[in-house]
Amino acid sequence: MATPDVSVIIGAYNAMPYLTRSVQSVLDQTIGSDRIELIAVNDGSTDDTGDELDRFAKAHPSTVRVIHQENSGGPAKPRNVGLSLATGRYVFFLDADDYLGPEALDRMVTMADENNTDVVLGKMVGVGGRGAPKSMFRQDQPKTDVFSSRAYWTLNPMKLFRRELIEQHNLRFPTDMKTGEDQLLVGPAMIHAAGISILSSYDCVYWVTRDDGGNTTVVTGGAAPRVIILSRMLPLAGELVKEGSRRDHLFARHIQFELTRALGWLLREPNEGVSRALFDELHAVISQWDTAGAVCSLSAIVRLQHHLVREGRFEESLAVLRYMEEDPGKLGGKRPGSGMKMLPSEVSVRQGKIFAHYPFFRDASLGIPDDVYDITREVTAGTWFDAESLTIEWCLDERGTLLVRGKRKKAPYVDLELVAESDDGVEIAVPIEDVATPGREGTSSSFVGRFPLSRSGVWSFSIRIAGTGMKSVPVKRAPGSEPLKWWHYGVPRYAVIQHRNGKPRVRVDRVRPLQGVRRRLSL
Incomplete structure (x- = not known):
């Protein structure tokens, strides 16, 4: 038999009925059964796990190899036994509760071969409410390392490892730990690796929460x-x-x-x-x-x-x-x-x-x-208020006023301010007024910012936390606002909302006589 590309190692203890889907997902890999060997170690199960593994081995004798042993009390020894029997260029540790996407091994082996990397992280997907690691799977990374990526933030063993790397450094799972034993192999393997690939564009591993609460991390x-x-x-x-x-x-x-x-x-x-x-x-x-x-x-x-x-x-x-x-x-x-x-x-x-x-x-x-x-x-400014609630309104008073209304979130109280910035770089900040005064323990209440339209220019508006250089949150809504017109010290003025790149801007200016005639502006 030719050397397989991948040795998939499954340690199983009382893993029914999840085991069936797990093993079948390996046999269904598009990489082809001739490029896989599956080594399954029954760790003294008392349910039908052993019988199910024997059934698979009988049906797929050239691919599936089963070892039965007395219960060892944890996943380390079964994985080590499987590792000692592996002959593939790569090894992949798969828990008996979990399963693979059909193209997972093909894509991961290809990525390792093309980039000459020793470890491949395939995207994980949580099943049954289980939270899968995400921060390292933002995008594909053909070749990286533990120091310039988030790869080290997932130290579970469900990854593709070059077997030569594991044997070169004599890496094994410690058998005296009840949980976290995988870190003692995965951590040094990734540190020693000549390169690490991260495959984020395909769902490789489905990480399952057992209905009976039997996951090792749960019971320990x-x-x-x-x-x-x-x-x-x-x-x-x-x-x-x-x-x-x-x-x-x-x-x-x-x-x-x-x-x-x-x-x-x-x-x-x-x-x-x-x-x-x-x-x-x-x-x-x-x-x-x-x-x-x-x-x-x-x-x-x-x-x-x-x-x-x-x-x-x-x-x-x-x-x-x-x-x-x-x-x-x-x-x-x-x-x-x-x-x-x-x-x-x-x-x-x-x-x-x-x-x-x-x-x-x-x-x-x-x-x-x-x-x-x-x-x-x-935190961001948006930690304290609902950005979608920010809305521009007019207030027709003796000077013309623009209002920005919004709603606080349930958060600790901080002072907010309305920031007006003109196209020519002038910035004016005014305090926000709370409609319902929040208590010290935080509340959800409405607020309003009032900006007097006494200065001509084209203005954009945002809200930020007072006293900080934190980036402000732009106001994006100005529903159905007609132009505002008013007299200011005997001079007719107007304010009109314009939109650019989906954001409202307010043009403020005095009405010039010729413009007044042409536009028939009635004041």
């Missing part, structure tokens, strides 16, 4: 397994990559996810002694490695958690976790996912920056730097 609870992941991955990445921005890039991923997930589980730990001991392990690994540069790109709530762990502040760390559970409800929201940004119920604007009033903000006893609480990069 507790803080200890999460602490172990960080305590192994941070030193591993630190030893493979020298200090600097490249290492910071990798560390950022582990702090964003492994650190915050471990902390989240600490709050659920009923035994305070166990919780403290696990926190001490987190403190030890974080303080051992220089991670300060790694957190600069992360959200403020993660920077705060990292700071407290690095300083060994156990009680304060738990206080932040409780705050994350309770505070979002004040704005009608829910606890943010691990490592994600969090909009607090109160903020302040100082020196052009927006600071979250997370726990211990400006607490003199702790002295946490203000920069830890800076959320300016995490």
Whole structure:
């Protein structure tokens, strides 16, 4: 038999009925069965998994090979067994719950061959409510690496690996971890890879949430397994990559996810002694490695958690976790996912920056730097109001006034301002008035900005947060507005709405006598 292009390895434990679709998706690959070998390892299943695998092997003896073994307690050993038997140029690890798009292997092998890359990430699609990684799949990347892409932000094993790379570095899944064991193979494989391809233009892997809740990441609870992941991955990445921005890039991923997930589980730990001991392990690994540069790109709530762990502040760390559970409800929201940004119920604007009033903000006893609480990069002006609600209206008074109305979102209170910018570069900002005064915990209310039309010119309008250099949100609606006409100190004036590139602009000028005759303007 010729050397297959791909060895697909499936470790299976009590995987019915999902297993049938998983295996069939491999056999249906357009790359052709002559270019595939499927190695399925039954890890001591007590349901019909073993019988189903034997049925496939009998029907496809030249493609499917089945190994039956006693239960090992996790996915690592079955994958390692399959890897030891693989003969393909590439290997692909597929979980028994999941399945492939018909062209997945053909497209991934082609991409690896054409670009001489060692690892290919195929786009993942969540099924049954499972959230699949997205940030690395914005576009196809024929050849990249872990330092200039988001590839490292998905360390599950469902990727195409050049088998030579795995054998050259003697990479295997550790069998003493309950969860996260895949990172110990995938992480170093991607770091060592001569190149990585990212295939985003085709749905390659369908990542399934089991109806019975049997996914490994779901059934494996507790803080200890999460602490172990960080305590192994941070030193591993630190030893493979020298200090600097490249290492910071990798560390950022582990702090964003492994650190915050471990902390989240600490709050659920009923035994305070166990919780403290696990926190001490987190403190030890974080303080051992220089991670300060790694957190600069992360959200403020993660920077705060990292700071407290690095300083060994156990009680304060738990206080932040409780705050994350309770505070979002004040704005009608829910606890943010691990490592994600969090909009607090109160903020302040100082020196052009927006600071979250997370726990211990400006607490003199702790002295946490203000920069830890800076959320300016995490928000936009549109965080505070509905951009689609911004509408231009006329107000005919003694001077002629343009109104911009809008509606606040449920967000912490900040001052807004209406910005008028003329074609010749003049900028005028006026405060926004709230129709319903918002409380300190935020509310959803209407607001209005009033711009006196006393200055001639062609004006565009937008809303921004007062006191910041944050990009403003343009006003795009001016429904059914007839020209406004009024007298200003005995001089007839007018304002008319014009549209350019889908945005309304307002021309303001005095009525010249000849224009008045020609247009028969009645004032």
